[in-house]
Amino acid sequence: MHGLVNRAIQCFVRDTYGGTMWERLARQSDAPVAGFEAMFVYDDEVTERMLCAAEDLLGRDRAIVLEDLGTYLVSHPNVGSLRRLLRFGGDTFPEFLDSLDDLPSRAALAVPELELPRFDVMQGEGGIVRVLCRSPRAGFGHVLVGIMRTLADDYGALVLLEHEGREGENEWISVSVLSADFAQGRPFQLAADR
Amino acid sequence: MPMHLQLDARGRVRHAGPTMRLLGSGGGLLGRDFFTLFRLRRPHGISDMAGLMHHAGARLQVRFRDPPHTQFKGVAVPAGDGALVNLSFGISIVEAIRTHDLKSRDFAPTDLTVEMLYLLEAKETILEEWRRLNSRLQSARVAAEEQAFTDTLTGLRNRRAMDHVLDRLVRDGHPFGLVHLDLDFFKQVNDTFGHAAGDHVLQVAARAMVDVTRSEDTLVRAGGDEFVLILPGLVDARRLEDLACRLIERLEEPISFEGHQCRISGSAGIAVSHGGGVQPVAVLLDQADRALYASKKEGRGRATVFSVERHDTAHAPSLPDTVEKDAGNA
Incomplete structure (x- = not known):
């Protein structure tokens, strides 16, 4: 790893x-x-x-540990850079969701050896977005749930997230965006502070 | 094209794209003369519409005449009776975004600027990790070198460090004094009270050496009970002799170990390098060695300064009887 x-x-x-x-x-x-x-x-x-x-x-169960890890990665001041990099995905949370499938190739531009899972984002029924996280290593999906939950707050969006389990290499997550601009959210500037 | 300008026949801004309008600080852009707003840096010397159209389709470099003098790359093509100028940020992109607080919606969907910013920031983050790794490796290297140059029992430098320091002093032509010191009666301590006592005595002796020398001096445990003190800048024979005698006095103080009183002394040989790289290290060590043997021969517990007249004669350095006897007792 x-x-x-x-x-x-x-x-x-x-x-x-x-x-x-x-x-x-x-x-x-x-x-x-x-x-x-x-x-x-x-x-x-x-x-x-x-x-x-x-x-x-x-x-704690592994699912909880991994989700907390995801939350930590985008919220703790010691790792502020990841939150910023993910916010480049879009101006709103739905845009960010749509950009998830770009994430592995974006990450590879910066760190070619980092083997992230592949993500597919599909529009399901009733406005529910289903995210497929595909990796030979189990657990990334739970980390992603933590990341998405925290980033939704960051964008000021109100969302419901559910990890639907793993089948073979596939982990499914369902996301329903109840409101994309529920709260103010944290500001994001394209150019980092010096 | 959120960063385009439409110019009329006389070069006045007739229309500006939404991002361009954000950049036009102060009075805005509409109706103003393009050549008053911008300075064309390349191709050089364009100051009117005829000049601009002469370079239609060519790569342009322009900048705002007013602060913050934002720079652009662009291209101009004829449009109607005027011109269409499309601009983009060049290498000054990060500065421009900061100055004008631009958002990703301010860039055309086809524009790779946001991707570039992402990459810039991701690479910077990774670079920072490499920097940290490098500084950790550097400290580890320093610590490893320190360890490789240290005698673990006494905390003094080892022989490898001595070679290193001597080579450097001689190469740089620094004058220095050299004291070669052997502990006397150390073997008896070892034989009578055991190795633990011997180790303790070595540590106490090392502390005495630290006490009588300066922080810039290099103190070496060259082997068993043999020490070399390298004293940069100290070339006065009398002062070196004083220092060695003070050290020997300290060594002669009884050392307690588990209820036993261990008694040792020391014999010293002193050599001086006056700098200029004239004395090879080996010659200098040899001189200190001969002076040391002279001290041993004369009854130990004393220091001798090497002098060519006294020690570099035909019968030196042999002194076979003395050398053997002392070596056996040391």
């Missing part, structure tokens, strides 16, 4: 539950306590061991 993913888990645990919890988790999962390098690629197994240890130590 790419170091960015492992580092994301590391920083999520450290920033949310504290350094001591990260140390315990690292020891239990035989991960480097000093942390991962974001630009290296690591063996897949260490990621799996960390997630098992996280379930155990945090006392």
Whole structure:
């Protein structure tokens, strides 16, 4: 797994539950306590061991852990860059949803080694959008739910999200946008502050 | 084309695209003379419609005459009795977006500007990660070097560091003093009280060396009970001798270890390099060595400064009996 993913888990645990919890988790999962390098690629197994240890130590289901990780990635001040990069997807939450299928190729422009899942966005019945997240590794869909839930707040949209489960490599998420401009949302400038 | 301008026959702005209108700070653009609003930087010297039309279809570089002097790339083509000028931001895009607070809706759907901004920012984020990685690797390298140059028992430098420092001093032509010090009676301490006592004695001796020297000096444990002090700028033989004697006095203070009193002393040989790179390192070490053996021969617990007259004679450096006896006792 790419170091960015492992580092994301590391920083999520450290920033949310504290350094001591990260140390315990690292020891239990035989991960480097000093942390991962974001630009290296690591063996897949260490990621799996960390997630098992996280379930155990945090006392939460994997789905919840992963969704919280998604939320962390786009809301914690320590990782502000990802929120900004995702907001380039569109001016409104529905536009952002539509741009999801571009996300893997966008990410690959910046980090070619980062193997993100493929996303397909389909208009379902009754205004429900169905997002297909396709990856040989399970769990990305839950992270995406956390990301979308938080970004919806960021855009000021009111949405209902549901992870519909996994079949083979496919994870389905249903999104119903109840109101695209429910609240003010956080401002976004195209050019980053200096 | 949200960034186009329509000019009439005399070069006045008849119509401006919505994004262009956002940029026209102050009095707005409509009705104003294109050549008063903008300076054409390339092709050079265009100041009227005839000049502009002469370069129809060519790549233009223009900038606002008023602050913030935003720059554009563009092209002009004849349209009706006037011209159509389509502009886009060039390399100044980030600055322009900041200045004019533009949103992605201000760009044409076909315009790749927003993609470019995304890429710019994504690459900057990644670059920042690389920078951090580089600085971590750099610190790790410094720490590894530090470790590679340190004697772990005493915390002094090791032989490798000594070679490094001496080579540098000689190469740069810095004058320095060199004290070669052997602990006396160390072997007895080891044999009588064990290696733990020996290690303790070495550590105490190292501390004494730190105490009598300056922070810029390099203190080396060159092997077993053998030490080399490198003292940049200290070439006064008497001062070096004083320093060595003070050190030996310190070494002769009894050292307690687990209820035992360990007693050692030290013998020192001193050599001086007056800089200019005339003395190769090996010669200098050899001189310090000979002076050390002279100290040993004369009864230990003393320091000797190397002098060509006294030590570089036919019977030096042999002194075979003394050397062997002392080496056995050291």
